[in-house]
Amino acid sequence: MANKKRDLLEVLRLELEFLENGGYRKGSSWRPQFIFEDSPTCLNYGNPAARRPCSECVLMQLVPSPFRDKKVPCRYIPLNEQSETIHSLYRCGTPEELEAAVGEWLMNTIQKLELERTPIPPVPDGQAKRSVGDA
Numbered sequence: 001m002a003n004k005k006r007d008l009l010e011v012l013r014l015e016l017e018f019l020e021n022g023g024y025r026k027g028s029s030w031r032p033q034f035i036f037e038d039s040p041t042c043l044n045y046g047n048p049a050a051r052r053p054c055s056e057c058v059l060m061q062l063v064p065s066p067f068r069d070k071k072v073p074c075r076y077i078p079l080n081e082q083s084e085t086i087h088s089l090y091r092c093g094t095p096e097e098l099e100a101a102v103g104e105w106l107m108n109t110i111q112k113l114e115l116e117r118t119p120i121p122p123v124p125d126g127q128a129k130r131s132v133g134d135a
Contacts, residue, residue: 006058009113015041016106019099032095035086035102036074062109079105 018024018040024033036042036059043052054060059074067076075087079101089098 008058008061009110009117011041011058012106012110012113015039016103016110019103019106024099034072035098037072077105 015036023039024035033039037045039045041059043054043057044050054073055068057074059077060068062077063073064076064078067073070076075090076085078085079089084093084101086098086102089101093101
């Protein structure tokens, strides 16, 4: 998937599946698993020798401009109306709160993208909406 242009909606669906299947809890690493970075969503997942820049990641379109130059920009994607981010939840939240916030954000963002892609059916001729006084 890393060699072709990745579709944001598909990447988010796969990330949600990874999260729901306990992907961040399965690691046998000595350190905790990092959201996005330690999942197949990351361009560099499983390939540390051939690192690619984050600027090539499909998630960059979700990162606010002031944070795109950060070392790990995806940590700064706003997850909710309170502007919590992965970065802020690493600092002030529990792993459970982080996973819950990311899961909810993924579901909401997927739903939004699906609605944006749903074509609006054309109104057949002669069936245009009429105003109350058009009788």
